[in-house]
Amino acid sequence: MAGKENTLQEFGKYVSQSVLSQLGVSCYILADTYFISKGVGADGLTALNLAIPVFSVMNGCGFMLGIGSGTKYGIMKGTGNEKRGDVLFTSSLCVVTVLAVIFMLIGLLAADPITALVGANAEVYDMTRTYLQVILLFSPMFMINNLLGAMIRNDGNTSLAMTAMLSGCLFNIVFDYIFVFPIGMGLFGAVLATAVAPIISILILLQHFVKKKNQFRLIRVRPDVRLVASAAGLGVPSLVTEVSSGLVIAVFNLLILGLAGNVGVAAYGVVANISIVVIAIYNGIAQGVQPLLSREYGRSQEKNVHRFLGWAMMLTVILAMLIYVGIYWNADVIAMIFNSGRDMDLQRIAVEGLKIYFTACPFVGANILLAIYFAATDQAAPAQMISLLRGLIVIIPLAFIMANVAGLTGVWMTFPLTELVVCVVACGLYKKMKRTYLK
Template identity: 45%
Template sequence: MKRSADTSLFSTFLKYVLFNVTGMVGLSCYILADTLFIARGLGPDGLTALNLAIPVYSFIHGTGLMAGMGGATRYSIQKAAGSNAAARRTFTTAVITALVLSSAFVLAAVLGDRALTSLLGAGGSVFEMTRIYLKIILLFAPAFMLNNVVLCFVRNDGSPNLSMAAMLAGSFSNIILDYVFIFPLGMGIFGAVIATSLAPVISLAVLSLHLLSSRSGLQFERPAHIVRSSAGLLSLGLSSFIAEAASGIVMITFNFIILSLKGNLGVAAYGIIANLSLVVTSIYTGTAQGSQPLLSEAHGAGRQDSIRRVYTYAVTLALGFSVMIYGLLALLRNPVISLFNQNKDTALAAMAGQGILLYFTAFLFVGVNIISAIFFSCVEQARLSFTLAMMRGLVLLLPLVILMSRLFGMTGVWLSFPATELLTCAAAVIFVRRYWKKQRT
């Protein structure tokens, strides 16, 4: 009987993770498609403009995930405990919270796009391209954030396959529209950002199939104590926000440091690596988010053995991904770089090639760190989740990249990321062991 239960849990885990990893990889292609088409259509200046503007997307995405992941975690716990009315109120609160928070980004687009473009370091020939990309992304913040929220809730409401389909529909439409807008229509950077911004709208249209179905548990119900409820779900999703927002802060910091060391060519090389990194990270994020409904449900029902097994499955899978991904990138780095190096710039290729070999060693540890942070949110240990997210996002990485870049130049820039993830992974292992020890006593 136990073997049957284990097999059933593992099969369910694989289903949720497979759907979510596939969807997240597709979602990450939003920016990768922009990178590829902009590099080919607009050259190094376009690639530099994209890399300067894209950190703002991390803040939008992170804020949406904070409301979505925090709300969906609480939703699953409440559903497992039989509190269906409370679960519906949580869904309503998450949607309202996302829309309210998104208004700040829209306001920034209307009133501060030029100031923000200058603040990000854009100047000269890349200023206007950066400003256009930035403004449109900010104006579409409500769509991006609402899409994140609904994706999380639909997945937790028993439809991981539809969540995957929605993410893929948005991503594939972005790739097709990117090509059409940039090349046949000649719309340049404006076409690229419009293609990206329409993707969450298309994704939401697919997700509406679940919202309108008779088996959906996602109905609106007037929330009680909305400010307190909103603060509670945001605290559970805080680690997701920190991971994404810190990614934006780190990109801004890397851009400034690399500009001072290698100029626009260095930023273009980092743009290739950063966007490849987004795709690879999405695999671990997909594994973590695919595990989240099972972890939250097991926690709500008090099944500690199931929590342990799901966490073990997720970490083991992530480590397997890490070895495979690094091996493939090490072997295929030159063909991959050439996709973004339309002008066959040898200096750009050499810099990006060295960066891939050094920077991507971090992914031996990234999966464990992302999964552990989500794990602690699911078992309502928000403080430990927050600590891990802060360590890998700000507390360690920013000081290390500044120090190591001064000591070792570009080599130090590339190695600061693996050093951060290694130290965070050591902390994650300690935290998890202490948690399991506490559960046994």
Template identity: 40%
Template sequence: MQRSVKLFIKYVSLNMLGMLGISFYILADTFFIAQALGPNGIASLNLSIPVFGIMHGFGLMLGLGGATRYKILLSQDKQKQAKKVYSQTLMFALTLGLVFLLVGQLGADGIARFSGADAETFGSTHVYLTTILSFAPFFILNNSLLSFVRNDGDPTLTMFGMVIGSVLNVVLDYIFIFPLQMGMFGAALATSLSPIISLSVLSIHFFRPLNKLSFAFQKVEMLLIQDVMYLGSSAFVNEISGSVVMFTFNTIIFSLEGNEGLAAYGIIANISFVVLSLFAGVAQGTQPLLSESYGLKDLKQIKQVLALSLGTAFVLSGLIYAGTHLFSDQLIQAFNSEQNDHIADMATTGLLIYFAGFFFAGLNIVSTSYFGATDQPKRSLFFSMLRGGIIIVPLVLVLSQFYGMVGVWLSFVLAEMLVLGLIAWKMNPGKRVKRKKRVG
């Protein structure tokens, strides 16, 4: 078996396992909240996810952007510049985390109201937002460091960091919500401790012989930070657009079906989070391999890794849709704690329509990651924006008027299908490698 194939299997399998761990604790969080707090608890969690997504997006942007530039520079034997990128990225990540912390302390009330919380959901939404944002520095630093450790040749430790943090979060989730009866605060606190646990695991990397990461305090250079943010902008846009789409869906669904509709969408949104994490695992796992190949101008390896990642995403899509179709009743019953028939009916229809979109979304996620990993931030950003609000928001506004909830679910499928057609038109690895590379 060729070296690139072996590395692909190693990086992708480990990263998918780590991402599954993260999605597992999100599902456990949703399940425990559903059992303890019912539909209003699920609705409150759903209203909080967009803000969490924005914070998460900044961490991914800095991590993936900084680590991509770091890996390209390392492959070109520019270790001094690579170490500088690492230090600058972490310093800015900490600063940004402190800003989010202040926003959470001073503006949680306004954010909860703007998100759409009503009298029944405001209290728990406010509690969840305040707690999560108070731990923002840890969330953003963890997302950043995960990418750097992975690109520094330690995907196994990255996987353990994600999985151990996730498993302990599930344990704490149960303890805080049920035996200690801490309600929504307990759920948020358990989630907030997860990045701290993950950071503790990742710190092992600095004592290993393969470590090339070296942090040094220095004056922040905004041109370098801009390059990092630009290179990782697609990851940020993916998270932001996800939050924008969720906010738009929440608003439309609430106008159509009220809190029951939000509860049904909460079930679909949280299950889809698991699915998206698998595709993100493929994309993030292949990023170090693509960035190294690009730095070395190895066109053959770029094409091989790209073909493997797209094929993996497509096979996953088929398995996921088949599993969803076969076990939709069991999945919905797990989160429909009050066994509300109307919620179950909406969620069943939603799963079968919405999840068909993952045949296209999986390929889109891998493709936009490819553009970023090979120093094509413009294309990566453009297609991420198309996947986000530019196409799907107008579609959901129009289709929901004609087809109600079915139109809401269908908008996701059509948006991803249109984006995939445009990506296929612009995908050309051979032409990209022949161009003169830009070094930031």
């Protein structure tokens, strides 16, 4: 019994700190959008939206290598193979550095063609180019931060990982305001605050090495590219999620614009902003339990693996019900917070969207958790399948079908229907895996 109590306490610590970290990130994304819209105006917000896909690709590569390497290291720790973890960390850092240099060179040498490629017109061209160039020049900071954070979290130092992430977020929020308003640096100030934030996080994460709490370190070894590729396979779901989110938003914007005009797109902005926070909670639960799943999998403790997964799933479902009830009964209040112009059409569309869109809550939480579970237990293929189905294969064609069949209501229904279909597939994959294990 004591052992179960200890594991429950450990579960609570890992998950709560991870959820706080992810909520911090979601709040800084919202703050970034708010300060740019207020301090720079609609053109600044347009430039930000145009640049986001490029940032998503760069940051997604960092997540793929970081979370993949962290997951692989967690499994290695479980098997007692820490020496191999040194090779993994050193090799991953080398690969991340090479990729980051490539992104830097793109920022230095190809900012103009990239800006044209994302569709920036004359009014927002300079601002979009500025945002892209600064973000790409700081790509080593973003990517190394992703790698260090994931490795340290899987090394058991979740408190430091949380402190580093929240400190970076807080810096970004504070200096967003300082650079944009008192100093008047405009969009450049906003992107500079965003670019410096991971440096703050890295400086805090380095304490893990200074205090000698780490069980992994840099060593002199020839980089093992095959080992990094194997780890990256476990991080592919994070890359898919990061890259596809921008594409899905673009598709939804296009469909809603045709059905309800700019007011409809603004209403979708309300839904999307709330979705950022809700998804952050689910990501926090999944990323919090991942190191525990990987460790117990490495130790061949299948009972503990499914115990941790069961607790995480139970927490996800309970929170999903509470979140949906809260959104349903407070949809008017939530919409009014973002509806500063008191536009009644926007209010009506946003309220309808909130009530339909977030019926997806239990399914999206389960899908995120199961994708992380498969990756955490070294099963890359089902993890990748779930992410691709959620992010691209089901949702995009279904959005066009539902828009034609049921108009704006159909667009709102696309997200819950997608997550329901994928949840059925994910649960099927999980049951198949359990049957294989029992045999």
